[in-house]
Amino acid sequence: MSMPRHLASQPPFPSTRLRRLRQAGWARSLVAEHALRPADLVQPFFVLEGHGRREPVPSLPGIERLSIDLLLPQIERCARLGIPMVALFPCTPAERKTVDGREAWNPDNLLCRAIRAVKKAVPEIGVMGDVALDPYTTTGQDGIVADGVILNDETIEALVRQALCQAAAGCDVIAPSDMMDGRVGAIRKALDEAGHAQAIIMAYAAKYASAFYGPFRDAVGSASALGKADKKTYQMDPANVREALREVALDIAEGADLVMVKPGLPYLDVVARVKEAFGVPTFAYHVSGEYAMVKAAAERGWLDGARCMEECLLAFKRAGADGILTYAALEVAERLARQG
Numbered sequence: 001m002s003m004p005r006h007l008a009s010q011p012p013f014p015s016t017r018l019r020r021l022r023q024a025g026w027a028r029s030l031v032a033e034h035a036l037r038p039a040d041l042v043q044p045f046f047v048l049e050g051h052g053r054r055e056p057v058p059s060l061p062g063i064e065r066l067s068i069d070l071l072l073p074q075i076e077r078c079a080r081l082g083i084p085m086v087a088l089f090p091c092t093p094a095e096r097k098t099v100d101g102r103e104a105w106n107p108d109n110l111l112c113r114a115i116r117a118v119k120k121a122v123p124e125i126g127v128m129g130d131v132a133l134d135p136y137t138t139t140g141q142d143g144i145v146a147d148g149v150i151l152n153d154e155t156i157e158a159l160v161r162q163a164l165c166q167a168a169a170g171c172d173v174i175a176p177s178d179m180m181d182g183r184v185g186a187i188r189k190a191l192d193e194a195g196h197a198q199a200i201i202m203a204y205a206a207k208y209a210s211a212f213y214g215p216f217r218d219a220v221g222s223a224s225a226l227g228k229a230d231k232k233t234y235q236m237d238p239a240n241v242r243e244a245l246r247e248v249a250l251d252i253a254e255g256a257d258l259v260m261v262k263p264g265l266p267y268l269d270v271v272a273r274v275k276e277a278f279g280v281p282t283f284a285y286h287v288s289g290e291y292a293m294v295k296a297a298a299e300r301g302w303l304d305g306a307r308c309m310e311e312c313l314l315a316f317k318r319a320g321a322d323g324i325l326t327y328a329a330l331e332v333a334e335r336l337a338r339q340g
């Protein structure tokens with residue numbers, strides 16, 4: 001790549017001294033190219049059955065699973081701080097899990113009840129719901145399994161039912177995280193036919209088969225079901241980036257309103273290329289393992305956790321992300337509010 005002309009024509013040192021614009025806080029903030037705002041953040045929550053229940057997630061320090069009654073005040077906190085959307089993930093009781101994950105399309109499942117409660121109590125905040133079968137399958141897989149194979153087209157039928165249930169419960173953003181081929185188009189069509197033309201689709205468009213999802217799987221209880229199995233026949237190979245552009249192109253063509261890259265920091269090249277190539281609203285998921293790494297090092301006193309977390313989130317903005325799903329959304333929004 002040749003150097004852009006405006007850089008080549010910059011007079012050399014000593015006429016140009018880039019440190020001039022770094023000499024004081026006022027000068028640095030004057031020329032800052034990017035800034036983190038609460039409006040850029042999406043806070044995920046893990047929802048529990050029952051009442052008055054909270055459980056810490058040991059591999060996600062600072063994050064608790066909450067029953068719906070305890071979840072609502074946290075969602076109100078998000079809304080007060082200017083976080084525009086929350087993502088809800090159910091911790092499905094083991095006795096509700098089956099091979100086909102049919103609890104996913106039970107209109108009274110935990111997630112649908114949580115969506116209804118949140119939309120009633122805090123209507124001004126956006127609610128995003130994952131569409132994938134892993135919280136509901138005994139295999140821990142995102143799809144229906146037969147003879148060890150994850151069935152694509154049969155899974156799509158299940159995902160469509162799941163998406164319709166969530167939309168009927170009031171879910172604003174339907175987020176297929178399963179990586180089956182063709183699911184975005186099928187979901188869009190079904191939503192429209194059922195009168196949910198307003199339901200937004202955020203496609204987990206380029207989702208990689210990543211080891212960074214470990215703490216999430218602990219949190220929702222899919223880790224033990226999954227055991228030693230992996231998701232490599234549907235989630236992407238971390239070696240690939242051109243394929244990510246094909247995935248994103250297909251999801252946009254099928255009707256995705258928002259696209260997401262996941263995980264986040266190790267895939268910022270993918271975020272930047274997706275934003276550059278398509279220019280559609282592009283999100284990144286700062287996933288559980290990425291959050292846990294910073295927290296674990298901070299607990300040991302090895303890193304300044306707050307500063308590292310903000311540096312990570314700013315990196316997403318620099319790469320071109322329009323929004324970031326992160327477990328640190330609330331704590332960062334609170335610090336931003338204190339700084340004024």
Ligand code: PBG
Pocket residue numbers: 130132134142177178212213214215216217231286287288289
């Ligand atoms: C489920 C799902 C996963 C995450 C979001 N939705 C895990 C997986 O695909 O196994 C991961 C989120 C995180 O690690 O924070 N389909």
